[in-house]
Amino acid sequence: MTPDVDTDDPLAWARDNTPVLESLQAEYGESEPLDGYTVAFASHLEAKTGVAIETLHEAGAEVLFAPSEPQSTHQDVVEALDARDGITAFAWEGMTDEEFEEVQHDLLDRGPDFILDDGCELIAKVHTDHPEVAADVIGGGEQTTAGITRLEAMEADDVLEFPVYGVNDTPMKHFFDNVHGTGESSLTNIAITSNTIISGKDVVVCGYGYCGRGIANKARGMGAKTIVTEVDPRKALQAHMDGHRVMDMDEAAGAGDLFVSATGNRDVIRTEHFERMADGVMLANAGHFDVEIVVPALEELAVEVTTPKEGITRYHMPDGRRLNLLAEGRLVNLTGPYSQGHPAEVMDTTFAMMFVAAYDMLVDGPDLAPGLYNIPDRLDREVAHRKLDTLGLSTEELLESQREYADDWEHRDSSF
Incomplete structure (x- = not known):
């Protein structure tokens, strides 16, 4: 009997509805620009998150993942990811709040190079309880409003040891996901x-x-x-x-x-x-x-x-x-008993922004001091164009006269 690939793979449906992540896998799967880096990933562990983790791995990263909420983990997704070489789970369905805290510390003991976070759980813990690990972290990205609030407090207290991109505050995240x-x-x-x-x-x-x-x-x-x-x-x-x-x-x-x-x-x-x-x-x-x-x-x-x-x-x-x-x-x-999180189509762009946050700091290597930063506008626009391409939609191009008009504050050839 021929195996039913869709039934046996808990990520199959999510992949069908996350075309931007699929395009990133196709672009970077061969060159593996993240090879040699270990990325820690904390989020709600369901199918869309699984595709995001898979995308980082396809780009060459070793991925360590843990939940950002102990009651939102889907065991089939955890098992499918953990079975792959180069991906390690620090999670299981039904874990207690105490186990949730413990596995996050276990993950941080592995010394990740980059942290993609939800709620600032890993970033706060690495500073508070693993300062020797924090000293070697290259950077991070945060996808939630609550996490940004914590990061702003950390920046105000001057305790951040590495630069962090505020993914939550970029338009391609909060206009759609939030x-x-x-x-x-x-x-x-x-x-x-x-x-x-x-x-x-x-x-x-x-x-x-x-x-x-x-x-x-x-x-x-x-x-x-x-x-x-x-x-x-x-x-x-x-x-x-x-x-x-x-x-x-x-x-x-x-x-x-x-x-x-x-x-x-x-x-x-x-x-x-x-x-x-x-x-x-x-x-x-x-x-x-x-x-x-x-x-x-x-x-x-x-x-x-x-x-x-x-x-x-x-x-x-x-x-x-x-x-x-x-x-x-x-x-x-x-x-909840029937909950599956956000629709896959919007998580497609959120997780794409998390991916490009890691790619930009690890591969392009901007010279950033420790602190909280907005994601560069060019990266946000690139993800927007990818999403439009997957939808078969196009945008207008500015005329040269329009560019000149926007850049010229004097407007000598016009009364306005």
Whole structure:
């Protein structure tokens, strides 16, 4: 009987939908420009991440990988990658939080040359607990908003030992991954996990950065009545101008049917908010680890905790109200029972940006002092052109007269 290649390979479907990564494999698979380098990779270990790791390996790198969240690991992907020479797994499905911490340290003991990170987990740990390893790291890349926040704090404290590209802040990442990836995958997994409709609900979105903006706008497009809470007055005004109701969390707590936190910070939905919520509300985190919704406070308030459906924990309040927490307060689009993370098409560009971050520092070798840097615009544009090529789309070319007009501040031949 002929083997079913697609069935036997957990990365097959993801490869079909990550054409930019496939183009990088085709371009660099023979020359192997990353040969001789060891790259550490921390992310949610599912199929799209597997293709990203595979791409680094095809370009010649030895790859060491670990999870960035202990509950989002897919065992079939881990096993398929770990079976290859030159790729080593520090992960397994169902690991505890303690094991999650331990394997990251085990990975760092191997002394990687470059770190591609999620949440600044490996980069923070290598500085705090493995300074001798950090001293030899050539550089790094960070793909999340929360990770950039930690890196900014590290840079402010002048503790960074090597240069790091802020992949999260480049347009080819946050315009697509944060807005469309987080927006669609979070709402999809909330609907599937709960088997309830978004349309008609009062949906409270905490935070109006790129992720919150994507969630709120897509929820509104699905027929939800959207409310946004924000700490930044400019983003709050932006949400208002985009058509959302804006209020503080104390007021929103009593108005929502579904709450989605997407701030990248902690203690966003807490005791005083739980006390104001209506019976039957749903709570989901689409921001950062399991700290945005204060789950210990829910446990303290509850007189009983039940599981009405897989992926939903119900907290029974003393007054009879029931508050329903999805995915244990962890990332709803990655750790729920049916979760598969962001759509492959948007992770294609995010992981392509991670690849070019490593390629630029390791191969092109820019002379960068330790610190946090924006990815050069030319690299971002190159990935955009690759993506357009895979979609069969083209862009306009500037005329010479247009280039001259843009470069000439005097505009002598025009009144304008």
